[in-house]
Each structure stands twice: as structure tokens, then as C-alpha cells.
Amino acid sequence: MSSADTEPAPADGDDQVAEEPPRARRSGPARRRGSFTLTVEGAPTLALRGVTMTYPNGKSALRDVSLTVAPGDFVFLVGPSGAGKSTLIKLLIREALATRGRVILEGRDLARLNRGEVPQIRRRIGIVFQDFKLLTEKTVRENVAFALEVTGTPRRQIDPAVDRVLRVVGLSGQADQKPAELSGGEQQRTAIARALVHDPHIIIADEPTGNLDPLISWEIIQLLLRINDMGVTVLMATHNAEVVTALRKRVVGLENGRVVRDEMGAAYHRED
Amino acid sequence: MAAFIGFSLQRAWQGYWRNGLMSLAATASMTLMLVLLSGLFILLSGLDATLNYVESKVEVVAYLADSASLDEINALQADLQALPEIAGVSYVSKEQALKDFQARQPEVADLVAALDENPLPASFEIRLHDPADYLDVATYLREQPIVDSVQDIKKTVGQMVAVIGLLRTVGVVVLLVVGLTVLFIIVNAIRLALVARAQEIEIMRLVGASDAFIRWPFIFEGALVGLFGALITIGLLWLAQDRLAGALADFFAVLPVQASAMVGQNVALIVLPTGIGIGVLGSYVSVRSYLSR
Numbered sequence: 001m002s003s004a005d006t007e008p009a010p011a012d013g014d015d016q017v018a019e020e021p022p023r024a025r026r027s028g029p030a031r032r033r034g035s036f037t038l039t040v041e042g043a044p045t046l047a048l049r050g051v052t053m054t055y056p057n058g059k060s061a062l063r064d065v066s067l068t069v070a071p072g073d074f075v076f077l078v079g080p081s082g083a084g085k086s087t088l089i090k091l092l093i094r095e096a097l098a099t100r101g102r103v104i105l106e107g108r109d110l111a112r113l114n115r116g117e118v119p120q121i122r123r124r125i126g127i128v129f130q131d132f133k134l135l136t137e138k139t140v141r142e143n144v145a146f147a148l149e150v151t152g153t154p155r156r157q158i159d160p161a162v163d164r165v166l167r168v169v170g171l172s173g174q175a176d177q178k179p180a181e182l183s184g185g186e187q188q189r190t191a192i193a194r195a196l197v198h199d200p201h202i203i204i205a206d207e208p209t210g211n212l213d214p215l216i217s218w219e220i221i222q223l224l225l226r227i228n229d230m231g232v233t234v235l236m237a238t239h240n241a242e243v244v245t246a247l248r249k250r251v252v253g254l255e256n257g258r259v260v261r262d263e264m265g266a267a268y269h270r271e272d
Numbered sequence: 273m274a275a276f277i278g279f280s281l282q283r284a285w286q287g288y289w290r291n292g293l294m295s296l297a298a299t300a301s302m303t304l305m306l307v308l309l310s311g312l313f314i315l316l317s318g319l320d321a322t323l324n325y326v327e328s329k330v331e332v333v334a335y336l337a338d339s340a341s342l343d344e345i346n347a348l349q350a351d352l353q354a355l356p357e358i359a360g361v362s363y364v365s366k367e368q369a370l371k372d373f374q375a376r377q378p379e380v381a382d383l384v385a386a387l388d389e390n391p392l393p394a395s396f397e398i399r400l401h402d403p404a405d406y407l408d409v410a411t412y413l414r415e416q417p418i419v420d421s422v423q424d425i426k427k428t429v430g431q432m433v434a435v436i437g438l439l440r441t442v443g444v445v446v447l448l449v450v451g452l453t454v455l456f457i458i459v460n461a462i463r464l465a466l467v468a469r470a471q472e473i474e475i476m477r478l479v480g481a482s483d484a485f486i487r488w489p490f491i492f493e494g495a496l497v498g499l500f501g502a503l504i505t506i507g508l509l510w511l512a513q514d515r516l517a518g519a520l521a522d523f524f525a526v527l528p529v530q531a532s533a534m535v536g537q538n539v540a541l542i543v544l545p546t547g548i549g550i551g552v553l554g555s556y557v558s559v560r561s562y563l564s565r
Contacts, residue, residue: 093478115483116482116483119477119480119481119482119483120480121480122477122478122479122480123479123480124480127478127479133471133474133475133478135471135472135475146472146475146476146479147475147479147480149275149279150279150476150479150481150485150486151479151480151481151482151485152275152276152279152482152485153275154274154275155275194479198479198480
């Protein structure tokens with residue numbers, strides 16, 4: 001034991017006040033018990049800094065994109081097909097790496113993660129797709145539990161966590177049905193439950209209502225809004241003009257790989 | 273860790289049965305290879321043991337003319353025993369030679385019995401103190417009128433060594449070819465398993481499963497193919513044990529050892545690690561090439 005360990009640091013202003021990092025922090029174990037509360041202040045949940053993405057075939061999908069999303073934001077990502085929305089999402093979930101620029105999620109530069117850290121960061125993102133990506137031979141409960149099983153969650157923690165998210169999405173009654181027995185909306189809610197079960201800080205949804213009729217689409221949007229109210233940041237790429245315009249949330253427009261608009265409380269189409 | 277191992281084993285087990293036909297093909301070819309391996313091992317161990325035994329027991333065989341009388345034979349045996357170079361002499365009569373032959377080659381016993389007369393000669397089996405004296409002893413024997421021919425066991429042993437060496441080389445080459453085929457089949461079986469689970473793998477990646485969770489179930493699945501192949505092989509050998517031991521005892525009639533007891537344990541010790549090793553290697557190659565894309 002050296003005395004340096006116990007001696008108080010010189011009080012000249014250098015002393016380390018163990019400050020919590022300013023960005024949103026949630027205590028894992030507390031959240032496991034079922035609370036979605038979090039403080040939404042400080043550093044952004046995600047940030048893109050001058051991101052350019054050129055595919056190996058020379059096609060450039062994103063050009064110099066910069067974007068900041070604060071914790072608790074609800075952001076619609078809009079734009080015509082081929083504008084770069086899917087590429088942007090691929091970069092955010094680190095399915096691809098930017099050719100230039102930085103993609104920062106939860107304070108981490110995604111290009112600098114080592115192999116072992118990629119799964120760790122993905123557990124903090126909930127991902128929802130247009131085609132649900134459910135396993136057809138598993139029940140609703142098993143589909144949701146799968147996300148925990150494959151990340152090494154102890155069995156005794158899985159059931160309570162699954163029950164909790166199934167309640168959140170309103171599928172407790174359908175837990176033992178298989179996807180084929182469910183409506184499209186229920187399938188998407190299953191996918192959302194799976195995305196939620198790791199208590200992500202952000203939900204990234206790629207056209208989540210693309211395969212659903214308008215009424216069911218609203219149901220899904222309501223659910224995402226509720227999740228957003230619990231403090232989870234939501235980024236949703238969509239073509240659904242009606243929903244975007246009605247909700248008056250933040251809208252980021254992409255065209256030809258560039259951000260052409262970023263407005264708060266905006267409609268699907270530019271209104272000026 | 274417990275969750276990981278439980279998960280991987282469970283998925284490997286599910287994968288093995290879900291992938292039914294391909295698993296069956298992989299296990300069958302694995303079994304074939306391991307049976308070949310065991311067969312070669314048993315044969316070579318038997319031949320080696322025979323060789324050592326023969327080498328230690330007899331060095332020179334003098335075949336006697338049928339015309340030799342019992343007196344002449346006794347006289348020669350006494351002469352030989354008196355020679356300082358000779359450590360021991362044993363007499364094998366025509367009748368004994370025929371009996372030994374029939375015991376060693378039961379399948380032709382009937383054929384031999386059908387012969388009018390015994391075609392096998394009587395002989396002296398002679399051990400030397402020093403193998404270097406062979407030429408002197410052989411020359412002495414050839415001078416004897418009742419000695420028909422002299423066989424140098426050393427020479428026979430040399431030929432046997434060459435045959436065993438050839439057998440071993442051919443066996444190893446055949447095993448390598450079969451082993452590579454099995455490896456190839458396993459690589460493909462696991463590849464099919466990977467393709468069958470492509471969507472699951474994609475979801476696992478997206479929800480943040482670590483590489484180990486994605487890869488190890490398939491490695492275990494390959495190990496299962498090896499394990500089942502090895503167990504089936506051991507089971508087959510166990511079932512065939514009695515017949516095999518009988519065949520071996522006939523084949524290596526001169527041996528005072530129990531062939532099955534000798535090699536049984538060693539076969540299991542060879543078959544299990546080989547099977548599991550090839551299974552793991554095959555699935556590793558497959559998983560590596562498939563998931564690194």
C-alpha cells in the first residue's frame with residue numbers, strides 16, 4: 001500500500017471530482033427491473049460528421065452528411081428511394097463503414113471499434129426493419145427471447161425481461177403464437193419488442209410501416225411514440241407522408257446522398 | 273459461460289437433426305473413414321506383433337526330404353544340437369505341419385483334406401546364438417542328404433517388413449484421401465447448416481451476439497459428426513469383436529496374444545480424437561469462410 005493511494009490530492013483545482021460523463025446515463029440493473037426513465041441531457045446519442053460513403057463500385061451513396069441527434073429525440077428520415085436513407089442506417093448500425101467522416105454513437109467512433117466491441121454497441125441500438133425479420137419457427141416469446149439468449153443473458157433474467165417488453169408492445173396475449181398466425185402489425189410489434197429487450201438507448205427503424213396498411217401503421221407509430229416518451233431516442237426512415245406531416249416532429253431530408261433539410265416540427269414535404 | 277455452452281450445445285444438437293440428410297451423409301462417411309482407420313491399425317498392429325514374434329522365435333528353417341527315415345532325422349537333430357552355433361532345434365513333423373497349416377488357413381482346410389497325400393514337408397526350426405552364423409549353419413545343413421532346402425527366416429522377415437511398409441504407405445494414402453473427402457463433406461454439411469440459419473445469423477448480428485455465439489454452435493455441430501462417427505465405429509467394432517478376434521487369431525495363429533484386448537483400447541483412443549478433430553476442422557473451415565464475408 002503506498003501512501004499515495006490514501007493521501008488526499010492537493011487541493012489546487014486538479015483534484016479529480018469523479019464526475020458522471022455528461023451524456024445520458026442509465027443504470028443497467030435498475031433498467032433491467034423495468035423502468036425506461038433516463039435523463040436526456042448532454043452529448044448527442046448519435047452524430048455524423050462529414051460522412052461520405054462511396055460503394056466499391058464507385059456509386060456514392062452519401063456525401064458530406066452531418067447530423068446530430070440528441071438523447072430523447074424523435075427524428076424522421078425522409079427522401080426518395082436511393083437518397084441514401086438505407087446507407088445511413090447501415091452506417092449507424094455498423095453494417096458498413098463510412099468512406100470518409102465520422103459516425104459517433106454513444107460517444108464512440110464506430111470506425112474505431114475493435115471486433116469485440118461491435119456486438120456491445122449493437123446491444124445498445126434497437127433495430128426495426130420493414131420486413132420484420134422474425135424467425136418463423138419461433139413463437140413471439142421465443143423471437144424476443146432469442147435476442148437475449150444469443151447475447152449470453154442468464155436464463156432467469158430472460159423471462160421477466162421478455163414479459164416486460166411484451167407488455168410494452170401489447171402482445172402478452174399472443175406470446176405463444178408464431179409469426180404466421182399474427183397480423184402484420186403484430187409481427188412488427190414483435191420485432192419492436194425484440195429491439196427493446198436489450199433496453200437500447202436508441203431505436204433505429206427502417207421503413208417500419210412500409211409493409212403495413214395505414215391503420216396498422218398508425219398503431220406502430222403510436223407505439224414508437226410511446227417508447228420515445230420513455231426516453232428512448234427514435235430515428236425512423238419512412239416514406240409515410242401522412243404520418244410525418246401529422247406528427248410535426250423533426251424531419252431530416254436526404255436527396256442524392258446529401259442532407260437537404262433538417263427542420264423541427266416539419267411536414268413530409270418542404271412547406272416553404 | 274454456462275449460458276454460452278448451453279446455448280451452443282443446444283443449437284448444435286438442433287442443427288445436427290434439422291440438417292438431417294446432410295448430417296447423416298457426413299456421419300456415414302466419417303464412420304467409413306474411421307472404420308478404415310481402425311482396420312488398418314488393427315492389421316498393422318497384428319502384423320507387427322507377428323513379425324516380432326517370428327523374429328524372436330525362429331531364424332532358420334530346414335525342410336526335410338520325405339524320404340528321410342526317423343533314424344536319420346533323430347541323428348541330424350542330435351548333430352545339430354551339438355553344434356555350438358545353435359541355440360535350439362525343434363522338429364515339426366509332416367502331420368504337425370499340416371495341422372498348423374489347416375489351423376492357420378481354415379478356408380482351405382477342406383481342400384487340403386481332399387488331397388491324397390500330405391504335400392507339406394517335415395522341418396527343423398533352428399534358433400541361432402548369433403544371426404551372423406547363418407551362412408555357416410545353412411551351408412552345413414545343405415550338405416546333409418536328408419535336407420531338401422533351407423529357408424532363411426531373416427530373409428522372410430525382411431520381405432515381410434517390406435510388405436508391411438508398403439501396406440502402411442498405401443493405407444496412409446488411402447486414409448488421407450478418404451479423410452480429405454470426409455473433411456470436404458463436413459465443410460459442405462456445415463455450410464448448408466449456415467445457409468439454413470442465414471436469417472438467424474443475420475438477426476444474431478443485429479441484436480449484438482458476439483462472434484463466439486455465432487460460430488461455436490457450428491463448430492460443435494461438426495464435432496458432433498465426429499463424435500457420432502467415432503461412437504458408431506467403436507460400436508461396430510465391439511459388435512464384430514468376437515468374429516474379429518477369431519479372424520485375427522486365425523490369421524496370426526502363431527501369436528500367443530489376445531489380439532482384441534491388445535488393440536481395442538488403442539482403437540478407441542485413436543478413433544475418438546480423429547473423428548472429433550476432423551469434425552471440428554471441417555466446421556471451422558466452413559464457418560471461417562462463410563462468416564468472414
